[in-house]
Amino acid sequence: MAGEAETKRREENEIEFGRIVAFSDGVFSIAITLLVLNLGVEKGLVGSELIEELFDQWDNLLAFALSFAVIGRFWIVHHRFFSRIVAFDGRLLALNLLYLAWIVLIPFSCEVLGEYSGETPAVVLYSVNLAVVVLVGLWMGIDARRRGLLTVDEVTHRETGIRSAYIAGVFLLSVPLALVAPDVAPYLWFLLFVDPSSRLARRGD
Numbered sequence: 326m327a328g329e330a331e332t333k334r335r336e337e338n339e340i341e342f343g344r345i346v347a348f349s350d351g352v353f354s355i356a357i358t359l360l361v362l363n364l365g366v367e368k369g370l371v372g373s374e375l376i377e378e379l380f381d382q383w384d385n386l387l388a389f390a391l392s393f394a395v396i397g398r399f400w401i402v403h404h405r406f407f408s409r410i411v412a413f414d415g416r417l418l419a420l421n422l423l424y425l426a427w428i429v430l431i432p433f434s435c436e437v438l439g440e441y442s443g444e445t446p447a448v449v450l451y452s453v454n455l456a457v458v459v460l461v462g463l464w465m466g467i468d469a470r471r472r473g474l475l476t477v478d479e480v481t482h483r484e485t486g487i488r489s490a491y492i493a494g495v496f497l498l499s500v501p502l503a504l505v506a507p508d509v510a511p512y513l514w515f516l517l518f519v520d521p522s523s524r525l526a527r528r529g530d
Contacts, residue, residue, distance in 0.1 A: 359432035385439035
């Protein structure tokens with residue numbers, strides 16, 4: 326157990342650190358690939374039948390596009406985070422595994438959202454899934470910086486925190502809205518295209 330708590334410098338343990346990053350990248354790759362398994366059409370369709378079937382896949386296609394963009398964005402953020410890591414330990418690895426566990430859940434919540442769009446449980450599941458990913462990532466970043474495992478300047482750290490809180494807030498706000506208007510709740514996610522984090526982070530300087 327003592328070895329698990331040991332803090333290791335990145336430059337002295339590049340092979341081990343590389344395995345951590347490679348494993349994480351593999352999880353992201355699998356998760357983003359699994360999204361396409363939610364898509365499919367019946368065999369033997371011709372002409373208008375195929376067109377109708379493709380239109381019936383609209384909700385699944387929309388869920389796929391949104392989830393692909395979201396997982397891709399999460400991978401970019403995760404990549405930047407680990408590029409700034411100067412040391413690691415068992416606690417960081419545990420938090421990273423917790424983070425990846427929620428990433429792996431996205432294809433499932435995406436499938437439910439695509440199949441049952443407009444249903445309250447589907448919208449709530451998807452919203453909570455993505456909100457937790459963001460919050461665990463925020464937790465991992467704050468904890469790593471506080472313990473000296475992460476090198477990042479104050480403005481960037483503040484901006485990341487504001488952005489994460491904003492994104493998680495948008496998804497969490499869609500939960501109570503989904504309880505009364507599940508068809509409307511997903512439109513709240515368009516607020517994700519508005520990013521006030523940079524402006525708010527620099528206002529404190």
